[in-house]
Amino acid sequence: MEHNVAASRLQGTGAHALELDGVARHFGALVALTGITMRIAPGERRAVLGSNGAGKTTLFNAVTGDFLPTAGRIRFFGEDITALAPHERIRRGLRRTYQISQLFTNLSVLDSIYLACRGVSRRRFSLLRPSLSDPNMAQAESIMHVVHLDADRDKLVGTLSHGQQRQLEIALALAGAPRFILFDEPAAGLSPTERRDLVAILNALPKYIGYIIIEHDLDVALRVSEYVSMMHNGRLFKEGTPEEIENDPMVQEIYLGGGHG
Missing domain, CATH: 3.40.50.300 (P-loop containing nucleotide triphosphate hydrolases)
Incomplete structure (x- = not known):
């Protein structure tokens, strides 16, 4: 390599x-x-x-x-x-994480990752609720697995440990390929x-x-x-x-x- x-x-x-x-x-x-x-x-x-x-x-x-x-x-x-x-x-x-966490503490882990995926998609301004087949939701689920947060999917971000919040920041950076x-x-x-x-x-x-x-x-x-x-x-x-x-x-x-x- x-x-x-x-x-x-x-x-x-x-x-x-x-x-x-x-x-x-x-x-x-x-x-x-x-x-x-x-x-x-x-x-x-x-x-x-x-x-x-x-x-x-x-x-x-x-x-x-x-x-x-x-x-x-x-x-x-x-x-x-x-x-x-x-x-x-x-x-x-191009993506970036920051030294100081910039997260929405009142959202769940899954919702945070989903919104990050939605935010860089072509339909980011749509007001329709996500369906079960929403590709952004599927991507959010996949990213959540990559950063080892599956077990914390429904937890509020504000309740996560510092290390878990760092993992979530990596997840947000992975949104949108x-x-x-x-x-x-x-x-x-x-x-x-x-x-x-x-x-x-x-x-x-x-x-x-x-x-x-x-x-x-x-x-x-x-x-x-x-x-x-x-x-x-x-x-x-x-x-x-x-x-x-x-x-x-x-x-x-x-x-x-x-x-x-």
């Missing part, structure tokens, strides 16, 4: 799910991103790591359109999306058992869905990625396989305190 990913990264534009060329983002005099260039193949699972303030979330915001880049270009499956609105990127198959997902610290606040479940969920996603994961828990990030990009002060400074990054002396010194085994 690593060889295939590396080979596809060197091919032309059409071979890439996501391309960033010299992406920068400034907030007045503050330079949050500088010269970010990445090539990510369809189906590739990439981890983006770095300390707080390295620019990871700003990078996500640039890709999703929450903050337009100050400079540079972004392409999604060959299409220039640099200036597109966030909802237009969603329509093209996404082609690429940005996961923003999905393991934050999870117990060891919940983190193992998260790793299992991410590794079991369909192979055609690529993703980037930002994660402070290196054990999680390195177990669910094929390639790693390290950021520091708004720049990329090191890239490699999980094994290369984990064993790199500079990475160990800066990010792992030299004691990661």
Whole structure:
């Protein structure tokens, strides 16, 4: 898999799910991103790591359109999306989760996933109640199984544990057949058992869905990625396989305190 990913990264534009060329983002005099260039193949699972303030979330915001880049270009499956609105990127198959949960706590698990599926469908503005044969309901049932929430289908979101809410966020990102997902610290606040479940969920996603994961828990990030990009002060400074990054002396010194085994 690593060889295939590396080979596809060197091919032309059409071979890439996501391309960033010299992406920068400034907030007045503050330079949050500088010269970010990445090539990510369809189906590739990439981890983006770095300390707080390295620019990871700003990078996500640039890709999703929450903050337009100050400079540079972004392409999604060959299409220039640099200036597109966030909802237009969603329509093209780009999804994202957030560090802070953004869920409707008074809805059930199944209703939440159903509405997410409905929201990206062509009939999203229909006022008709869903029928038993509604394809969005069938998709919601399938997604609920993927994220291990079958037993919690009728529970109100507000009664779920923190880990279950994180699983639900992944479910919402899977609505509408996404082609690429940005996961923003999905393991934050999870117990060891919940983190193992998260790793299992991410590794079991369909192979055609690529993703980037930002994660402070290196054990999680390195177990669910094929390639790693390290950021520091708004720049990329090191890239490699999980094994290369984990064993790199500079990475160990800066990010792992030299004691990661």
